[in-house]
Every structure is written in structure tokens, then in C-alpha cells.
Amino acid sequence: MAQVDLRHWRLGLVGFGNVGQAFGRLLLEAEAELRERHGMTVAIGLLATGPGGTVTAADGAPPGGGIDLRAALRGEIVDERPSGRAGALAAIPDAPIDALVEMSWFDPVAGQPATSHVRAGFARGAHAITTNKGPLAFHGPELRAEATERRLGLRYEATLMACLPVLALRESAVPVGTINAFEATPNSTTSFVLDMMAAGHGRGDAVAEAKRLGIAEADPSFDLDGWDAAVKAAILAQCLLGRDVRLADVERTGLDAVPDGEPAAAAAAGCRVRLVARGSAAGPVRVAPERVPAAGLLGGGQGTSQALAIETGLAGRLEICLVEPRIEQTAYAVLMDLVALNRDVSSGRIRPPQG
Amino acid sequence: MAQVDLRHWRLGLVGFGNVGQAFGRLLLEAEAELRERHGMTVAIGLLATGPGGTVTAADGAPPGGGIDLRAALRGEIVDERPSGRAGALAAIPDAPIDALVEMSWFDPVAGQPATSHVRAGFARGAHAITTNKGPLAFHGPELRAEATERRLGLRYEATLMACLPVLALRESAVPVGTINAFEATPNSTTSFVLDMMAAGHGRGDAVAEAKRLGIAEADPSFDLDGWDAAVKAAILAQCLLGRDVRLADVERTGLDAVPDGEPAAAAAAGCRVRLVARGSAAGPVRVAPERVPAAGLLGGGQGTSQALAIETGLAGRLEICLVEPRIEQTAYAVLMDLVALNRDVSSGRIRPPQG
Numbered sequence: 001m002a003q004v005d006l007r008h009w010r011l012g013l014v015g016f017g018n019v020g021q022a023f024g025r026l027l028l029e030a031e032a033e034l035r036e037r038h039g040m041t042v043a044i045g046l047l048a049t050g051p052g053g054t055v056t057a058a059d060g061a062p063p064g065g066g067i068d069l070r071a072a073l074r075g076e077i078v079d080e081r082p083s084g085r086a087g088a089l090a091a092i093p094d095a096p097i098d099a100l101v102e103m104s105w106f107d108p109v110a111g112q113p114a115t116s117h118v119r120a121g122f123a124r125g126a127h128a129i130t131t132n133k134g135p136l137a138f139h140g141p142e143l144r145a146e147a148t149e150r151r152l153g154l155r156y157e158a159t160l161m162a163c164l165p166v167l168a169l170r171e172s173a174v175p176v177g178t179i180n181a182f183e184a185t186p187n188s189t190t191s192f193v194l195d196m197m198a199a200g201h202g203r204g205d206a207v208a209e210a211k212r213l214g215i216a217e218a219d220p221s222f223d224l225d226g227w228d229a230a231v232k233a234a235i236l237a238q239c240l241l242g243r244d245v246r247l248a249d250v251e252r253t254g255l256d257a258v259p260d261g262e263p264a265a266a267a268a269a270g271c272r273v274r275l276v277a278r279g280s281a282a283g284p285v286r287v288a289p290e291r292v293p294a295a296g297l298l299g300g301g302q303g304t305s306q307a308l309a310i311e312t313g314l315a316g317r318l319e320i321c322l323v324e325p326r327i328e329q330t331a332y333a334v335l336m337d338l339v340a341l342n343r344d345v346s347s348g349r350i351r352p353p354q355g
Numbered sequence: 356m357a358q359v360d361l362r363h364w365r366l367g368l369v370g371f372g373n374v375g376q377a378f379g380r381l382l383l384e385a386e387a388e389l390r391e392r393h394g395m396t397v398a399i400g401l402l403a404t405g406p407g408g409t410v411t412a413a414d415g416a417p418p419g420g421g422i423d424l425r426a427a428l429r430g431e432i433v434d435e436r437p438s439g440r441a442g443a444l445a446a447i448p449d450a451p452i453d454a455l456v457e458m459s460w461f462d463p464v465a466g467q468p469a470t471s472h473v474r475a476g477f478a479r480g481a482h483a484i485t486t487n488k489g490p491l492a493f494h495g496p497e498l499r500a501e502a503t504e505r506r507l508g509l510r511y512e513a514t515l516m517a518c519l520p521v522l523a524l525r526e527s528a529v530p531v532g533t534i535n536a537f538e539a540t541p542n543s544t545t546s547f548v549l550d551m552m553a554a555g556h557g558r559g560d561a562v563a564e565a566k567r568l569g570i571a572e573a574d575p576s577f578d579l580d581g582w583d584a585a586v587k588a589a590i591l592a593q594c595l596l597g598r599d600v601r602l603a604d605v606e607r608t609g610l611d612a613v614p615d616g617e618p619a620a621a622a623a624a625g626c627r628v629r630l631v632a633r634g635s636a637a638g639p640v641r642v643a644p645e646r647v648p649a650a651g652l653l654g655g656g657q658g659t660s661q662a663l664a665i666e667t668g669l670a671g672r673l674e675i676c677l678v679e680p681r682i683e684q685t686a687y688a689v690l691m692d693l694v695a696l697n698r699d700v701s702s703g704r705i706r707p708p709q710g
Contacts, residue, residue, distance in 0.1 A: 026669065029669075030531045030532070030669075033531050033532070034531065037530075037531070038530065038531075165524065165527065165528035165673070168523075168524070168527035168528045169523070169524070169527075169528070171527065172520065172523035172524075172526065172691070172695070173523045173524070173691065175392075175393065175690070175691055175694040175695075176385045176388050176389065176392070176393075176687075176694065177385070177388070177687075294650055295649055295650055296655065297655070297676065300650050300651065300652075300655045314381065314384075314385075314683065314684075314687050314690075315684055315687045316683075316684045318520070318675070318676075319675065319676040320673070320674065320675045320676070321652065321673075321674040321675075321676075322671065322672075322673060322674070328669065328671075329669075329671045332531075332532075332669050332670045335530070335531055335669075336527070336528065336530055339530040339531065340527070340530075343698075343702060346701055346702035346703065347698060347701035347702060348701065
């Protein structure tokens with residue numbers, strides 16, 4: 001297969017926790033395939049970690065150069081700039097990067113500092129990939145407009161229901177016509193808790209077990225009160241329906257609204273209770289607990305699976321389900337975004353990398 | 356969003372039955388969106404119908420010209436060449452076409468004349484889109500090699516389980532890493548018959564009802580004996596696993612192997628019987644009736660739904676289901692292929708249209 005010339009991408013990794021390190025390992029693993037199948041080479045021009053501070057590549061991150069990813073994965077990269085938020089933000093304007101990969105923590109109040117990172121990247125001409133829901137849930141429409149204005153890409157596959165390829169599906173499977181509605185079970189912690197309750201456990205026991213297994217956070221309210229599902233619903237509404245919906249616009253009902261006996265009663269009726277997100281072309285985007293058939297898409301998933309159905313104008317109803325997602329798959333979604341950026345450069349939609 | 360210059364595609368439509376006419380209507384409906392969103396204009400340079408014979412565009416099918424699709428949909432295009440197989444085949448070499456859309460009937464014995472149509476198109480530099488499973492099931496690897504050699508595209512989204520976006524998913528959702536295995540329920544007629552049997556109907560009654568509803572053909576053996584599922588399994592193995600698997604290589608067991616009482620017994624055990632296709636990186640590709648959980652992907656679909664699961668090396672297990680596909684969605688798959696051809700021209704993978 002004929003290929004275009006190799007195109008070099010200098011990446012800035014902001015955040016190097018579980019997802020960031022998994023992405024780093026994946027980049028090393030995929031190096032040959034990125035080059036041979038997609039015509040891309042990659043080097044790390046900036047690495048911002050919590051404990052290690054922020055480092056920029058002294059050599060400008062040419063092909064084969066840049067920050068030593070293997071050493072970083074061994075924890076051997078030392079601080080060269082003040083660490084913390086100001087460190088990354090201060091380093092971005094002068095760092096040798098073509099795309100910023102924003103993987104820092106999610107702040108549910110304002111979407112910061114992630115949004116500032118993305119904007120600082122845009123200002124110096126860097127495309128953005130974010131695994132962080134904050135920038136989209138709080139400022140998605142403005143960031144999209146700014147990216148379009150600057151001919152830059154803004155990719156966020158990992159924010160859309162772990163790594164269900166929602167963005168990829170919308171672009172390649174629905175290239176023409178509209179998406180009229182979606183329904184989804186975007187939060188797996190609540191599915192786990194509801195299934196434990198259906199099996200006869202008390203609510204408190206179910207939540208404690210979810211914490212013990214690492215499925216729920218130490219403070220589980222972000223999941224149980226529907227905030228996580230609402231954030232995802234806002235991003236789905238932006239991406240699939242093209243609507244300007246923010247977190248504050250989503251009507252949100254949490255698990256408090258589910259009576260103790262309801263999950264077991266639903267099970268006896270061949271159903272499950274799920275925290276369901278729904279949106280359509282007009283009207284409110286909603287997150288609320290619902291009884292759904294155990295044999296259908298929304299109630300059929302096992303364990304921590306996540307499901308999405310879209311109703312299209314021309315292609316009928318499409319259902320997709322990701323089974324038991326793991327951290328490696330979030331990192332894989334970042335890699336999908338990177339390949340998509342390279343494709344969009346080829347088609348002239350966004351500007352080429354300068355590396 | 357900046358766009359590349361408009362690119363003009365002259366299409367040859369071979370076959371203008373239900374799918375071909377649905378595609379024609381879709382082209383008219385999508386005209387503005389193809390131009391504005393994807394930078395494409397389209398005209399018809401060749402139209403081969405059964406009753407109307409084969410017509411080529413006298414004006415060379417420039418933008419805004421070519422064969423009048425609206426008139427053709429009204430049945431007003433008259434024969435200008437000898438009709439039938441030789442007609443289309445003889446017309447292709449001199450027709451003004453950049454892509455051949457092969458939608459003629461499926462011959463389960465040799466994959467002809469569809470394969471000859473595709474090859475004749477290749478010989479004159481035309482990309483190929485086929486809704487016809489014959490060329491792939493019988494000659495897929497050779498046709499792919501010839502397309503690659505000539506820098507031409509060969510797209511076949513509609514052959515892969517109606518219009519589940521299998522090809523699109525493989526390309527955009529699994530851009531790196533391998534697919535290790537698939538399982539699918541690619542034949543909806545057998546699902547319908549098995550569910551009727553589970554509900555207490557006799558086998559003969561179930562088949563008769565499927566015929567009455569137009570779900571089964573007058574001769575239902577192609578579905579019931581597993582041939583249709585085996586054809587699709589071969590194409591799935593080629594597309595997803597990159598294996599050279601032909602129809603003759605697929606191990607095939609039909610509904611004859613299902614005892615009369617088995618669907619009802621399965622239902623009583625919380626299961627359904629489905630004709631399941633399975634393949635992996637090595638070993639036989641198989642089609643056979645199986646008991647599958649009614650709450651899972653393969654047994655969970657309603658009515659004539661079709662489901663597919665792929666096990667990827669890096670992205671986990673991905674499940675996808677198309678609910679109650681209709682003829683318009685097969686036509687939509689052709690449109691997806693056309694947009695994908697245009698995208699692959701942009702990325703330099705295949706040669707540009709000459710129109």
C-alpha cells in the first residue's frame with residue numbers, strides 16, 4: 001500500500017498517572033505499526049507529572065529524540081521546572097509539541113486546570129487530545145469553535161464512555177445524515193451497586209463492596225448522585241447531537257431516588273434498574289434511574305459494561321457495548337485520537353504538525 | 356471548517372433493484388451534504404438495470420450531468436445497449452466512471468457476473484464498491500491484491516452483516532493492533548425461525564411464516580442450511596482477521612442439526628438457539644447452531660437484529676448490534692463506502708477520481 005511521507009508528531013503529555021503511563025506503554029508497543037501503517041513517528045516534547053514536575057525536551061523532540069519515555073515509565077525523569085499546575089501551564093507555550101494530550105485530574109467544579117492546558121496548547125498551535133471530561137463538559141462548544149478557527153483538532157474519544165469508539169463511529173459510520181437521539185448506561189459503578197441490591201444486599205453493603213473492589217471512589221457520591229453520568233451525557237449530546245449542552249444543563253436524578261426494594265422487584269419482572277442517560281434533538285438531556293429489560297441493550301450488559309444506542313436519520317438504530325473496560329482501553333482511545341489527527345491532517349481539515 | 360477542493364466522482368451503478376434504487380434516492384437526498392461536508396460531487400456515468408438494459412452517459416458525466424437519476428428512479432431510462440450480463444460487462448471499459456457500484460444478484464455457485472464486473476472496473480481504473488457477497492466470498496484475496504496493485508479502493512461494507520459498520524469500525528476503532536477473534540449472528544432468517552420454534556410452532560409452520568413475511572426466500576435453503584451465514588463468515592474472517600478464508604473453507608452446519616424441541620428447551624433454560632459464526636486467528640471458521648444466553652449479545656437481539664463481537668489485542672472486547680435492519684440501511688452502507696473512498700484519496704492511499 002502506497003503511503004504518504006512520514007509525518008512527525010511531537011506530543012506533550014500532561015498527567016502521567018495510570019492512564020498516562022498506559023498510553024506511554026502503548027506508544028512504545030505501537031511504534032512500528034504507527035510508522036508502517038499510518039506513516040507517523042512520535043516523540044515526547046513535554047511531560048508533566050505530579051511527583052516529577054514538568055519536563056520539556058531539550059533537543060526539540062525530533063524523530064528518535066525527545067524525552068525518554070522508557071526512562072519516564074521507570075520513574076527516572078527528574079524535575080526541571082516548578083512542579084504542579086503552574087509548571088505545566090508555564091511550560092506549554094515554549095515546549096516543542098504539535099499535540100497536547102491532557103490526562104490530568106478531573107475537577108468537577110470548573111474543569112480546571114485541564115481547560116487552561118488545552119487553551120495554552122491551542123495558543124501555540126498544538127492540537128488537543130483530552131481524556132479529561134472537564135474541558136468538554138464545561139467549555140466544549142467554545143473549545144470546538146477555537147479549534148476550528150485555528151485549524152486545530154480537538155479529540156476526546158476517551159471521555160465518551162471509557163473507550164467505546166463513539167467519536168470514531170459518529171465520523172465513519174454516520175458520515176451523512178443526522179443522529180436524532182441517544183440512550184446510554186454510561187456509569188458502571190451504579191450498575192454494580194444496583195445489581196448487588198437486586199441480589200439482596202443492602203444499599204450500604206453494596207456501596208462498601210464497590211469501594212472494596214476499587215469500582216467506587218472513596219467518596220462515591222460523584223457516581224451515585226449521577227454527576228459522572230451527567231458529565232458524560234453532556235459530552236454525548238455535544239458530540240452526537242451537535243447541541244450546546246453543559247453539565248449544568250443536564251437534568252440529574254441519582255440513586256437516592258431508587259427505593260430499597262426496587263432493584264429486586266425489577267429483577268423479578270425480568271428487568272434491571274440502570275442509571276440511564278437520554279438525549280434527543282430537542283428537549284432536556286436527562287440522567288435518571290430506570291427499569292430496563294434485562295434482555296435488551298441497556299439492561300443486558302454484564303458487570304461494568306457500558307452500552308450506547310443511537311437513533312440515526314438514515315442508518316437506523318445502532319447499538320454498541322463495551323464489555324468490562326480496563327485502563328488500557330482508555331489509553332487505546334488516546335491512540336485512536338492520535339491516528340485520527342494524522343488522518344485529518346491528510347485530508348486537509350487541520351494543520352500539519354511542525355515537527 | 357476548511358475543505359479541500361471539490362472532487363468529482365462518476366459512478367457506475369450495476370444493478371438497480373431494491374438496493375440500487377434505495378441508493379439512488381439516498382444520493383439525491385445527500386447531495387448537498389456530500390458536497391459541503393465531504394467535498395464531493397457525484398454523477399452517474401453508467402446504469403445497468405435488468406429490465407432497462409445498460410446505459411452510459413453520453414456527456415461523460417461531468418458535475419451536474421450524467422444519467423438523470425430522478426428519471427431512472429421513475430423508470431424512464433431506456434435501453435441503449437444490449438441488456439443483461441454481457442451488456443454491463445461490455446459497457447464498463449468505455450464508460451465514464453471512477454467507481455463501480457456492484458449491486459447485481461448474488462450467484463452462490465461462482466460469484467459471477469459480479470466478480471467480472473469488479474475486475475472490468477479495475478482494468479479501466481475504477482474503484483469498486485460491492486453490496487454483492489460473491490466477489491469477496493469467492494475471490495476476496497485476489498481482488499484485494501489487484502486493488503492494492505492498482506492503487507484502487509475495494510469497499511464492501513454492505514456485505515458485512517447488512518449495514519453494521521464493520522469495515523468502518525475496523526478502520527477507525529482498531530487502527531493499531533490486531534483483532535484476535537469474532538463471533539456473530541449474521542443470519543436473521545434463522546433467528547426468526549428458531550424463535551418461532553421456541554414459541555411452540557412446528558419447523559414447517561415457522562418457515563412458512565418467514566416466507567409469508569418476506570423474511571425467507573421462496574427457496575429458504577440458502578438461509579436455513581447456513582450458506583448465507585457461511586458466506587458472511589468468510590468475508591468477516593478476511594476483513595477482521597486478515598485471513599484467506601473462502602466460502603468453501605467455512606465449516607457449515609445448518610438448522611437440520613437442531614432437534615425440534617431444542618429451541619423451546621433452550622428458552623426454558625434462559626437461552627436462545629442461534630446460528631452462530633465464529634473465527635479466530637488460526638483454526639477453522641465455523642457456522643453452527645448454538646445455545647446462547649438470552650441476556651447476552653448473541654441471544655439478546657430482537658427480531659431480525661444482527662450482532663457481532665470482536666476480541667481485540669489492545670482494545671478489549673467490542674460488541675455491536677444493528678436493530679431490525681432495513682433495505683435503506685444497505686444503501687446507506689454503500690454511501691459510507693463512497694465517503695470512505697473519498698477519504699482514502701485524500702490520505703493518498705488510493706488514486707484520485709479522474710472526473
